Amino acid sequence: MEQPTVCVIVPVYKAEATLPRCVQSVLTQQVAGGLRLILVDDGSPDNCGALCDAYARQDPRVTVIHQEDRGVSGARNSGLSAACGAYVVFLDSDDALRPGALQAALDAQAADPEALVLWNYTTEEQDPAPVTGAVHTAEQSELARLYLDCLIAMPWNKLYRWEYARLLKFDESYTLGEDLQFVLDYIALLGRKCPEFHYAVLESALTFYDCSRTGTLSTRYHEDYCEIWPRHFEKLNAACAAAACPGQDMMPLHRAELRVLAEGVADILRRDPAQPGGLRRDKARGALANPWLRELLRTMTSERCYSPYLLPCRWNSLRLIWALAESARTASPLFGKLDWAGYYLLLGRYARD
Known part of the structure; x- marks a missing residue:
């Protein structure tokens, strides 16, 4: 298979209701150089595995991985191991990319090769705000501010360079906050590889984050x-x-x-x-x-x-x-x-x- 410009990795678990929206939002992206969608069926007990296989039969850009339940970190790690191309994007199966999201991120990266590209999100599924290429730059010293602005803690609002991301793993021993650990590891690695890197923040919301979900980390009790x-x-x-x-x-x-x-x-x-x-x-x-x-x-x-x-x-x-x-x-x-x-x-x- 020809190497795509970007691989989108989606962990899938109990997501029958939202998976079609998620997959459609990825496969309808127009990306110069092509894309690949990796669906990781993490031992989902519902019909998600069969749904993933159906998408793979319908579209050669879709790759499916079936595995025993290892949790979201294990699913993302499997996706990373199978990824290729220039860039990696993570997406959760109950969320969606907005139209034009991937190309906007890639354009921002092309315009500023030394930057880590990241973007905002919206909680409105039909957000009327257009996706634009407007970007503002943030220096490394603005890390704390970016965290407070809800741009650092999650893994799914960033364009990762595959050559660096493949060197890292999500820590599967954590049940909470493992996303932040991965992002900080990536920032540290990027700092070693590109000491002068900075942040390019797309002002448009590129990801729809479904905050209607139940059983999230904000609602479940964690003993530790x-x-x-x-x-x-x-x-x-x-x-x-x-x-x-x-x-x-x-x-x-x-x-x-x-x-x-x-x-x-x-x-x-x-x-x-x-x-x-x-x-x-x-x-x-x-x-x-x-x-x-x-x-x-x-x-x-x-x-x-x-x-x-x-x-x-x-x-x-x-x-x-x-x-x-x-x-x-x-x-x-x-x-x-x-x-x-x-x-x-x-x-x-x-x-x-």
């Missing part, structure tokens, strides 16, 4: 949530330090990280499968004792970086953490009251934003 995210954030902060991200970007990043950990502590109290009461509280206290979290609190104190969770976490107050997280989750006005109470307890000497 408060163990995993400190590892991810430690790696993210190290990458930001290596990129010389400025303090004005690191402070909001630290606030975001503290919120994630504090909300994870509250989630232990809310729905950990341990018996309600003492066991949940013990696990939550253990999460607050995480060395990375204690170091984050010291860093935020030295930065005079305010977060409503700063004092409750410093005090190990499960009651206050719970009250803040629950009021934020339910949009209760109590959150604002607790937020300002903490700020005034610090005499207004910390930066709020």
Whole structure:
């Protein structure tokens, strides 16, 4: 088979309802040099495997891999092993590429060969905004800001050079946040191969992200949530330090990280499968004792970086953490009251934003 310009890798699992939309969105792309679609049936118990085979019979650009259930990371790794050509794009089976997406990304890459091309996404399936080639450039030192702008953590909004991506793997031992690990590994590798690289951010949304899905990471409970995210954030902060991200970007990043950990502590109290009461509280206290979290609190104190969770976490107050997280989750006005109470307890000497 002739080498395509771009390979699109789609992990497939329990996606009968959305797979046709996903596949159609890829195969209708007009790409100079051609494309290849790799569907990885990850042991899906429904009819997805047969659907994938039907697409392969209908279109020679489709390759199907059937494997036992290894999870989304294992499926992406299998897709990477089978990929070829100049570039790789990841896509989830319940999402879709917008018309003209791939060529817009390739045009941006051709115009700026040293760049890592990435793009925004939309949650509107019929988003009326046109796909354009408008791009803005971001330097390596803007990594923290790009993360805060929801452009770094996911793998499916980037154009990867196949020659580099094939050297990496998604870590199959993680059940949460493994996407961020892969992206940071790719950025580090790109920095070694092309020290002067920067980011080319397409201003158009090229991917439709289906946020109506159920059973996502945002809704499922993860027992090791408060163990995993400190590892991810430690790696993210190290990458930001290596990129010389400025303090004005690191402070909001630290606030975001503290919120994630504090909300994870509250989630232990809310729905950990341990018996309600003492066991949940013990696990939550253990999460607050995480060395990375204690170091984050010291860093935020030295930065005079305010977060409503700063004092409750410093005090190990499960009651206050719970009250803040629950009021934020339910949009209760109590959150604002607790937020300002903490700020005034610090005499207004910390930066709020």
